Amino acid sequence: MTPLDVAYKIFGGRFSIKGSEIIPIHCPFCEGGSHHDKYTFAINIDTGAYNCKRGHCGQQGSIKQLKEHFRIDDDTKNYEFKKAPAKIYKKPTTQSLPATTEIEKYLMSRKFSKSTWERRKIGQSNNRIVFPYYENGELVAVKFRGKDDNGKWKKFSMEPGGKLVFWGMDDCDFDMPLVITEGEMDALSLDECGIPNVVSLPNGAESLGCVDLCWDWLQKFSRYYIWTDSDEPGIKCRDELIKRLGVPRCQIVFTNRKDANEVLYYDGPEAVAECISSAQYIPMDGLYSLADLPEYDPESDVVVKSSMTNLHYRMGEISVWTGINSSGKSTMLSQELLSSINQGFKVCAYSGELADRLFRYWVDRQAAGPEGIKALHKDGRIVYRVKAEALNQIRNWYADKFYLYNSQEIVTQDKLFEVWEYARQRYGCTVFSVDNLMALGLGSGGERDFLRKQAEFVGLCKKFAAKWDVHIHIVAHPRKPSKGQDIDKMDVAGLAEITNWADNVYKAKRYNKKEMEIIGQDPTMSGASGSIEVQKGRFEGRQDDVTMLCYEQSSMRFYPLGEDPHWSLGWANLKNDDLWGDISTEERGYE
Secondary structure, three states: OOHHHHHHHHHOOOEEEEOOEEEEOOOOOOOOHHHOOOOOEEEEOOOOOEEEOOOOOOOEEOHHHHHHHOOOOOOOOOOOOOOOOOOOOOOOOOOOEOOOHHHHHHHHHOOOOHHHHHHOOOEEEOOEEEEEEEEOOEEEEEEEEEOOOOOOOOEEEEOOOOOOOOEOHHHOOOOOOEEEEOOHHHHHHHHHOOOOOEEEOOOHHHOOHHHHHOHHHHOOOOOEEEEOOOOHHHHHHHHHHHHHHOHHHEEEOOOOOOOHHHHHHHHOHHHHHHHHHOOEEOOOOOOOOHHHOOOOOHHHOOEEEOOOOOOEEEOOOEEEEEOOOOOOHHHHHHHHHHHHHHOOOOEEEEEOOOOHHHHHHHHHHHHHOHHHEEEEEEOOEEEEEEOHHHHHHHHHHHOOOEEEEOOOOOOEHHHHHHHHHHHHHHHOOOEEEEEOHHHOEOOOOOHHHHHHHHHHHHHHHHHHHHHHOOEEEEEOOEOOOOOOOOOOHHHEOOOOHHHHHOOEEEEEEEOOHHHHHHHHOOHHHOOOOEEEEEEEEOOOOEOOEEEEEEEEOOOOEEEEOOOOOOOOOHHHHOOOOOOOOOOOHHHHOOO
């Protein structure tokens, strides 16, 4: 079975063939990711080797592996790859005569000397300027420039049937860079200034068919200068040429004039030469000379201190929180968000598990602390309430610092990033949280696809954190452990890429009754009911670093063994102003 057979089996007829590559619209493995990137996947039509160029996918392998993955048998009809027949071009018949006085006058008005246009074999036919196109010494096309109805030299046409190659390609030296302009007048302008190796597109910005026709010829040059017009079509043409010819080999010519001929006309030959000499390579985003990077000062890092241990959360990083059900990871994270606010950072949280009122109830209890809580007995159970006088101050304290995103609809990653970007720009939030990965709408494919999309989401979070200089906390559930076994970062319920992307991985743990009995036998551990373990700390290289924790029920606060939960947050220093005015305590939801 040929690679073409396999492509038909996987994609039907929904692919194109370019050169030696079979290119479908989307990669069959990643489907273009969240942005549905197109044309990133290719199969070599000769060898069957395949790869996806998306960084978050990167699937690659042999035709055998591809067949095995998609369970393709060999008893499939063979398809033949038939190249389209070579196009037959018509040889031009135009007889070019020496330029008339009127044409010479026009060319001289555009600052061209007679020796320049004669060197390019420019003549006239029926009082139209004739631009002859040669390939390997043979005339293959003729272009005309005549007067329009307003008497302007702006009427263009071609003799039908010609081969639309680059204008001036026979005069080029392969050992020198090639300059590509949008029109013949621009190429003539560089000729006039003594700049060699200049060609023009045959029909302006829309005529890139010459790239295909002259592909082998183009490959003989090691470098290109791209000088198209500075209008929208010219910029679009420039960008497409760069894609086709390769970013590392192209330099862009920038100017405040529309094109090269305008630079010659208004600014003179020296300005044209200066434009070429100051052409710029296209920078590759994220690629720098190591010596040119600014100095790094670790003391200048913006960091958020943890409320439970000596952890630090840096801007531009992501932290993954994991732990079995009821281990306290969501509660610990909520406490860390309050600690962030107390240090002057604004927070935006997404909770896919808790209703918004319950989420705020937990936050208010943690913010109040044990002394701000009253315990009520109702129907044989204990109900915890935040004291009204403390609640007013707490709400006033975090009113413009703590934002919650909660939606009744399934939240996609694109929507979440849209909300985060808004919160970053509109409110200045720099600490974000997702609780949890399972609550996001990441597609409805099979389990493997869902796990892959979770890992992809975490990778996008990493890029978002770096772009917006923020810190993102992500709660990720672990796979169900075997009986009697503990979990580690490799047990996060997804692909290994989730914890690979993370800068920090924290495991929350609450001890069961048997574990508590064992701990109670050690006087130094008395009172501990859980722990937080640093399973990965990229910046400081920390790993397997465990802090024993105690838990205070009324305020839902975790605190290190040997300390106490009675610390105060910034709200305690505010005035006790009643934000609700005459609204009753029943309407507030508290006593």
